[in-house]
Amino acid sequence: MPNSPITIAVDGPSGSGKSSVSRAVARRLGLAYLDTGAMYRALTWWCLERGLDLADQTTVAAAAKDLDLRLSTDPDAPEVRVAGTDVSQEIRTTRISGQVSQVATNLGVRAELRRRQRALVEELRAARGGVVVEGRDITTVVAPDAEHRILLTASEEARLTRRTTELHGTSTQEQLAATRDQVVRRDRDDASVSAFFEPADGVHGLDTSHLSFEESVRAVLDLVAHGATHPIAASTPDLQEHR
Ligand SMILES: Nc1ncnc2c1ncn2[C@@H]1O[C@H](COP(=O)(O)OP(=O)(O)O)[C@@H](O)[C@H]1O
Numbered sequence: 163m164p165n166s167p168i169t170i171a172v173d174g175p176s177g178s179g180k181s182s183v184s185r186a187v188a189r190r191l192g193l194a195y196l197d198t199g200a201m202y203r204a205l206t207w208w209c210l211e212r213g214l215d216l217a218d219q220t221t222v223a224a225a226a227k228d229l230d231l232r233l234s235t236d237p238d239a240p241e242v243r244v245a246g247t248d249v250s251q252e253i254r255t256t257r258i259s260g261q262v263s264q265v266a267t268n269l270g271v272r273a274e275l276r277r278r279q280r281a282l283v284e285e286l287r288a289a290r291g292g293v294v295v296e297g298r299d300i301t302t303v304v305a306p307d308a309e310h311r312i313l314l315t316a317s318e319e320a321r322l323t324r325r326t327t328e329l330h331g332t333s334t335q336e337q338l339a340a341t342r343d344q345v346v347r348r349d350r351d352d353a354s355v356s357a358f359f360e361p362a363d364g365v366h367g368l369d370t371s372h373l374s375f376e377e378s379v380r381a382v383l384d385l386v387a388h389g390a391t392h393p394i395a396a397s398t399p400d401l402q403e404h405r
């Protein structure tokens with residue numbers, strides 16, 4: 163008898179660890195992985211590629227409807243293609259991170275991308291036994307009926323340091339200041355359309371500020387297995403996977 167399909171919904175602000183931790187959890191559990199932020203980033207890239215004014219909400223919402231987007235949901239081989247072009251690297255650049263909120267706060271865009279996300283979740287439940295899906299409004303709007311709903315948080319300092327180290331390999335004062343816009347200002351803008359700083363009713367909050375990456379993965383796996391986190395044992399070597 164096959165296990166029932168499972169959706170693990172993960173939300174959180176920038177740098178809370180939701181992409182890397184969700185991907186590792188999907189790998190461990192043999193589930194699909196859906197990065198909804200990549201969809202907003204891909205649409206931003208496409209609009210800029212076509213020379214659209216991101217402030218023109220009607221035109222950008224129409225572009226969302228026409229977007230030819232292909233996402234790999236294999237946690238071992240993430241890939242994002244727009245109209246056949248592999249944009250997996252390009253959508254992570256500062257050019258896109260600095261402008262994506264303008265697209266993500268467009269309510270017409272959100273309606274279309276949420277529709278696609280819900281359809282993908284249903285498809286992946288049927289085809290792959292389930293999915294770890296992460297973003298800003300997954301626990302609340304896209305998949306409020308998910309079997310597991312988790313909000314990852316971390317202090318502003320921890321999130322800023324993680325993102326800076328990811329981008330530069332180090333986190334000097336200058337580098338931290340340069341990254342601040344991509345983390346703090348962007349979260350403030352994004353929070354105008356989604357609530358992702360506090361867990362909604364029934365959503366488990368998990369503060370990763372003082373957890374290592376491996377400990378964060380273990381804590382999410384604990385939540386999924388037992389509905390609670392347990393004291394962290396020694397880091398497990400088989401949890402070394404990263405994005
Ligand atoms: N608990 C953690 N402790 C330390 N570093 C982490 C932790 N979780 C994630 N990271 C690292 O922080 C960076 C940002 O994580 P990411 O998963 O991209 O966050 P988000 O998707 O929430 O923006 C990545 O380099 C990741 O490996």
Ligand SMILES: Nc1ccn([C@H]2C[C@H](O)[C@@H](COP(=O)(O)OP(=O)(O)O)O2)c(=O)n1
Nearest residue numbers: 176177198199200202262266297298299352
């Ligand atoms: N479900 C989602 C996912 C992302 N977004 C927005 C918020 C972000 O500014 C962009 C990009 O999201 P992404 O998760 O890639 O960003 P971070 O990795 O957390 O920095 O999209 C959203 O509004 N709703």
